[in-house]
Amino acid sequence: MEKGNLILRLVLGFTFFMHGLDKWRGGIDGTAGFFESVGIPGFMAYVVAGIELVGGILLMLGLGVRVLSILFAVILIGAIFTVKLSAGFLGGLELDIVLLAMSVHLALAGSSRYALDSRVKVKAAS
Template sequence: MKKEVGALILRLTVGVIFFFHGLAKFQGGIENTVNMFADLGLPGVLAYVVAFVELIGGVALILGLGTRVVSLLLAVIMVVAILKVKLTNGLLGTGQAAGFELDLTLLAMSTYLIINGNTLFSVDQILSKKSNDQKAVA
């Protein structure tokens, strides 16, 4: 049970953080993110994909819906963010630019959720229970 409670804390924390990061991309003007992606040599349309995955994925994690799949998508985003944006700034940053310590932490947390999942207080748990109940009836 302790493992599930710990995973729940990780799932909710990662969900909230990514939800607000995705929301900020839209509130701050998604075109700014599109331009940043283009400056990095990435297709600008990926800014929309990333913002939606962060926003919708954050909500999905909070609800406990598709935890492993959503965590995988968010982990990929963090790997790209570290390698393409923040690696040159170092772990703690430069004073003018952020380091990759938060990205690395979110990557580790997402990786834990990929490996272990979390069904405590989740939609996945409800769906799994209904599926098992239907199999038992059949």
């Protein structure tokens, strides 16, 4: 189970990292324009691209696995309901559903012993 979680975490993290990197390298202003064209405020492109880029790296390292997985799930739900549903299952929806399932799994399962989360102890405020 833990090795399976590691594989899902690495693949999901890398996938989101590459999507975030593509948004920044492809011109974030173009992405902001696309967001506006589908009814999402343009500034959200910066938020989403930042979460994808930085979050992808952190997820691969195993830091903040549950929180990042929830953020990725929210991004995917937004993409599904604003763009992908109309494209159909084989028009791109299938990838988002698989990534959403991976995100939900990791949000529920959390990190494993192969994650930095398991090495970092956070003390609760007294």
